[in-house]
Amino acid sequence: MIKAVLFDLDGTLLPMDQDEFTNGYFKFLVKKLAPHGYEPEALIKAIWHGTAAMVKNDGSRTNEEAFWADFANTCGERVMSDAPIFEEFYAVEFLNAKSFCGYDENAAKTVRFLKDAGIRIVLATNPIFPDVATRARIGWAGLEPEDFEFYTTYETIGCCKPNPEYYAEILRRLELEPQDCVMVGNDVGEDMIAEKLGIRVFLLTDCLINKANEDISRFAHGGYAELMDYLKKEME
Numbered sequence: 001m002i003k004a005v006l007f008d009l010d011g012t013l014l015p016m017d018q019d020e021f022t023n024g025y026f027k028f029l030v031k032k033l034a035p036h037g038y039e040p041e042a043l044i045k046a047i048w049h050g051t052a053a054m055v056k057n058d059g060s061r062t063n064e065e066a067f068w069a070d071f072a073n074t075c076g077e078r079v080m081s082d083a084p085i086f087e088e089f090y091a092v093e094f095l096n097a098k099s100f101c102g103y104d105e106n107a108a109k110t111v112r113f114l115k116d117a118g119i120r121i122v123l124a125t126n127p128i129f130p131d132v133a134t135r136a137r138i139g140w141a142g143l144e145p146e147d148f149e150f151y152t153t154y155e156t157i158g159c160c161k162p163n164p165e166y167y168a169e170i171l172r173r174l175e176l177e178p179q180d181c182v183m184v185g186n187d188v189g190e191d192m193i194a195e196k197l198g199i200r201v202f203l204l205t206d207c208l209i210n211k212a213n214e215d216i217s218r219f220a221h222g223g224y225a226e227l228m229d230y231l232k233k234e235m236e
Contacts, residue, residue, distance in 0.1 A: 188208075
């Protein structure tokens with residue numbers, strides 16, 4: 001019987017088109033930062049470069065530290081004194097990005113079904129966002145941060161998907177064995193990689209991302225109805 005289920009957030013518990021969401025919230029960010037002397041194209045390029053630094057992070061520092069070190073290297077040390085502006089953006093203007101997301105009541109229903117059954121719930125969202133932005137997105141999905149035993153943010157962990165070490169770190173922190181867990185996600189490359197550690201996986205196909213055009217038939221997959229059937233069998 002499974003003891004824990006790890007859920008991805010963007011495109012899984014929170015329906016969205018990843019590109020639409022990213023491009024949309026970047027427009028809000030550019031509008032926020034332009035009056036402070038940040039040229040839009042250069043800003044977005046620097047953020048992507050900082051994101052890449054987080055993806056390459058080896059766990060020796062938090063993703064927050066990796067991002068800001070790279071961002072300052074690209075844009076200059078002035079960004080460190082401007083950090084409060086970025087924090088304010090994620091606390092205020094970022095909330096408008098909800099308009100680029102969908103909603104599926106079955107997401108919260110599934111999480112609460114598992115909690116009621118005594119299953120441990122983890123939000124294994126790629127930790128490239130600060131806590132405040134992650135908490136907002138959890139709310140957009142109809143859930144509360146307290147619904148999860150643990151959720152990853154760029155402040156709390158030092159690696160990213162698709163690095164298997166990201167999942168290994170979650171297992172270590174929560175003292176879980178791979179065979180006791182299921183990872184549910186919509187991205188073949190980033191979420192199904194958990195299988196390499198011995199974690200069972202379910203590919204939610206409602207907002208499927210399959211950049212390498214892999215054959216998904218080898219994964220348990222489908223929408224929330226199929227996910228619920230799968231989980232009930234794994235809980236027997």
